[in-house]
Amino acid sequence: xxxxxxxxxxxxxxxxxxxxxxxxxxxxxxxxxxxxxxxxxxxxxxxxxxxxxxxxxxxxxxxxxxxxxxxxxxxxxxxxxxxxxxxxxxxxxxxxxxxxxxxxxxxxxxxxxxxxxxxxxxxxxxxxxxxxxxxxxxxxxxxxxxxxxxxxxxxxxxxxxxxxxxxxxxxxxxxxxxxxxxxxxxxxxxxxxxxxxxxxxxxxxxxxxxxxxxxxxxxxxxxxxxxxxxxxxxxxxxxxxxxxxxxxxxxxxxxxxxxxxxxxxxxxxxxxxxxxxxxxxxxxxxxxxxxxxxxxxxxxxxxxxxxxxxxxxxxxxxxxxxxxxxxxxxxxxxxxxxxxxxxxxxxxxxxxxxxxxxxxxxxxxxxxxxxxxxxxxxxxxxxxxxxxxxxxxxxxxxxxxxxxxxxxxxxxxxxxxxxxxxxxxxxxxxxxxxxxxxxxxxxxxxxxxxxxxxxxxxxxxxxxxxxxxxxxxxxxxxxxxxxxxxxxxxxxxxxxxxxxxxxxxxxxxxxxxxxxxxxxxxxxxxxxxxxxxxxxxxxxxxxxxxxxxxxxxxxxxxxxxxx
Amino acid sequence: xxxxxxxxxxxxxxxxxxxxxxxxxxxxxxxxxxxxxxxxxxxxxxxxxxxxxxxxxxxxxxxxxxxxxxxxxxxxxxxxxxxxxxxxxxxxxxxxxxxxxxxxxxxxxxxxxxxxxxxxxxxxxxxxxxx
Numbered sequence: 290x291x292x293x294x295x296x297x298x299x300x301x302x303x304x305x306x307x308x309x310x311x312x313x314x315x316x317x318x319x320x321x322x323x324x325x326x327x328x329x330x331x332x333x334x335x336x337x338x339x340x341x342x343x344x345x346x347x348x349x350x351x352x353x354x355x356x357x358x359x360x361x362x363x364x365x366x367x368x369x370x371x372x373x374x375x376x377x378x379x380x381x382x383x384x385x386x387x388x389x390x391x392x393x394x395x396x397x398x399x400x401x402x403x404x405x406x407x408x409x410x411x412x413x414x415x416x417x418x419x420x421x422x423x424x425x426x427x428x429x430x431x432x433x434x435x436x437x438x439x440x441x442x443x444x445x446x447x448x449x450x451x452x453x454x455x456x457x458x459x460x461x462x463x464x465x466x467x468x469x470x471x472x473x474x475x476x477x478x479x480x481x482x483x484x485x486x487x488x489x490x491x492x493x494x495x496x497x498x499x500x501x502x503x504x505x506x507x508x509x510x511x512x513x514x515x516x517x518x519x520x521x522x523x524x525x526x527x528x529x530x531x532x533x534x535x536x537x538x539x540x541x542x543x544x545x546x547x548x549x550x551x552x553x554x555x556x557x558x559x560x561x562x563x564x565x566x567x568x569x570x571x572x573x574x575x576x577x578x579x580x581x582x583x584x585x586x587x588x589x590x591x592x593x594x595x596x597x598x599x600x601x602x603x604x605x606x607x608x609x610x611x612x613x614x615x616x617x618x619x620x621x622x623x624x625x626x627x628x629x630x631x632x633x634x635x636x637x638x639x640x641x642x643x644x645x646x647x648x649x650x651x652x653x654x655x656x657x658x659x660x661x662x663x664x665x666x667x668x669x670x671x672x673x674x675x676x677x678x679x680x681x682x683x684x685x686x687x688x689x690x691x692x693x694x695x696x697x698x699x700x701x702x703x704x705x706x707x708x709x710x711x712x713x714x715x716x717x718x719x720x721x722x723x724x725x726x727x728x729x730x731x732x733x734x735x736x737x738x739x740x741x742x743x744x745x746x747x748x749x750x751x752x753x754x755x756x757x758x759x760x761x762x763x764x765x766x767x768x769x770x771x772x773x774x775x776x777x778x779x780x781x782x783x784x785x786x787x788x789x790x791x792x793x794x795x796x797x798x799x800x801x802x803x804x805x806x807x808x809x810x811x812x813x814x815x816x817x818x819x820x821x822x823x824x825x826x827x828x829x830x831x832x833x834x835x836x837x838x839x840x841x842x843x844x845x846x847x848x849x850x851x852x
Numbered sequence: 853x854x855x856x857x858x859x860x861x862x863x864x865x866x867x868x869x870x871x872x873x874x875x876x877x878x879x880x881x882x883x884x885x886x887x888x889x890x891x892x893x894x895x896x897x898x899x900x901x902x903x904x905x906x907x908x909x910x911x912x913x914x915x916x917x918x919x920x921x922x923x924x925x926x927x928x929x930x931x932x933x934x935x936x937x938x939x940x941x942x943x944x945x946x947x948x949x950x951x952x953x954x955x956x957x958x959x960x961x962x963x964x965x966x967x968x969x970x971x972x973x974x975x976x977x978x979x980x981x982x983x
Contacts, residue, residue, distance in 0.1 A: 338978065338980075374927060376965065376974075377925050378936075405965050405975075407927050407965075407976075409934055416929060418927060418962070418978070419963075420927075420963040422976065
């Protein structure tokens with residue numbers, strides 16, 4: 290056996306030992322990950338269970354402030370009872386000091402060292418036992434008694450001598466380097482009289498500068514000290530974000546527990562709100578005429594009208610020739626009526642000597658003439674009623690009293706706000722012609738609209754297929770013509786992943802979208818994820834997130850802004 | 853030594869880490885059927901039945917630890933009542949036992965506060981043994 294081979298064998302034998310050491314604790318480090326708070330933070334204790342999450346902050350004199358939240362969604366738990374035990378001994382009940390904030394003071398807590406705390410939480414019918422460890426550091430030794438300048442001088446005369454010598458040297462150098470007045474280039478002239486005050490000011494002003502700086506420092510110093518004592522959210526060196534509990538409460542951070550689910554991927558289309566053709570009406574006169582108001586005047590925009598309600602009248606207008614013809618016809622009819630009346634009267638007197646049939650005929654003819662005259666009356670003097678064709682809200686008014694309108698001119702539009710449709714155009718053949726399982730839309734104000742598919746047109750419009758959807762329950766304030774984004778579940782493909790509200794997703798300036806995982810009570814870790822849109826308000830996380838993680842779904846954008 | 857023996861040794865070397873990494877994570881079931889949690893440097897496995905808690909201790913490599921050197925107590929929350937029970941080691945050192953008046957209900961919560969051995973600092977762990 291060669292020496293090389295022996296070496297190899299030895300190395301091979303040593304490998305398992307090394308690997309065993311390395312593997313013994315992979316992904317498993319006995320609680321060190323809880324030390325998430327930065328070192329500068331006050332002593333704190335964190336404890337969590339399946340139901341609750343508790344953060345305690347130790348103030349001066351053993352004052353422990355506790356924040357109690359739900360573990361799953363980070364909602365504050367108010368009105369709970371928290372019994373605190375220290376190293377197996379109960380030390381008291383924390384009393385409520387603010388909403389879901391509790392406080393307890395005990396001198397034993399202030400003692401330096403590691404305290405094992407137990408918290409018995411009773412909230413409503415729930416009871417839980419939590420455990421946490423509070424590490425109180427040794428109080429930093431009080432700063433040494435101020436070492437006065439005089440003492441230093443007395444102790445170190447050599448230093449004083451060196452300092453004085455250096456000062457003298459500096460003064461000498463400054464003196465030597467001082468600028469000297471150059472010899473005048475021209476004949477010396479009498480110096481011009483200086484403006485009063487201009488010459489005296491500079492020395493004073495020069496002295497005021499450093500003084501001002503000193504005053505500013507004195508004023509700022511307490512502020513700086515205060516800022517150091519306060520805890521602010523900040524980004525930790527590993528990229529995670531430290532958000533103290535009070536800040537979490539202010540930001541209103543809420544989480545959900547990620548669960549794997551199945552969903553249908555969706556397509557987004559551009560659409561707009563259109564009225565339901567069966568619930569919209571246009572009011573158009575059938576002939577040219579002059580607008581006259583109804584009994585209650587002309588309808589106003591937004592006024593609710595009933596079907597058949599008279600909105601306005603149109604008095605017909607005629608040209609001179611038309612009017613002449615009409616009047617001629619009327620005069621002719623009037624003459625014929627007069628003749629027929631005379632004939633009926635004459636025949637009536639001769640009753641018995643003429644045939645009854647003849648009298649009947651004359652009467653019928655007179656009646657017919659009168660009816661013809663009556664039918665002509667409204668044409669000459671009458672007017673046309675403009676009625677609401679459907680019940681709804683007046684959404685367009687193009688009329689003024691006395692206005693002359695043409696036939697077929699739209700004077701009013703009536704829309705039923707409870708019956709609106711969305712028209713979208715689909716370019717993608719799968720969406721355009723595939724089965725549509727469901728659809729939602731996002732309105733201009735971000736409102737979510739549930740849609741029912743109505744049908745699709747087969748005539749292309751701008752090389753796209755128009756699709757019609759019915760809005761299940763149109764919200765108030767949705768206008769006809771408003772642009773909407775339609776999210777269509779088309780096709781039968783199902784994808785696996787974690788379904789999250791769209792608000793959980795944060796898009797940084799660069800890189801992939803990010804969600805924040807609530808890893809520790811006060812620590813949030815950004816996780817880059819790959820997502821697919823599901824509908825207007827949900828996204829599907831396909832990769833980058835483990836099931837069971839608590840994901841921030843509210844105020845995620847605010848967490849992302851912490852620097 | 854033949855080339856065959858050398859190959860075998862190498863294979864054994866590669867396989868060993870796989871065996872070593874099969875250890876008990878926190879929250880899993882231990883060899884005695886109880887819940888396992890980390891207590892300080894050790895793993896603790898807690899079994900609960902009416903009136904009795906049994907705690908087994910294991911080191912990093914899941915070898916049993918002599919319980920006679922450990923001492924501690926258990927805070928038990930069961931059925932709305934809380935008790936603090938002291939642990940006592942079994943004479944053979946195989947486990948620690950705490951006895952008291954409680955019922956092993958599913959929402960039993962136990963916090964074990966333990967000094968695992970001389971020179972090892974006090975540690976605690978929370979168990980939900982019957983979940």
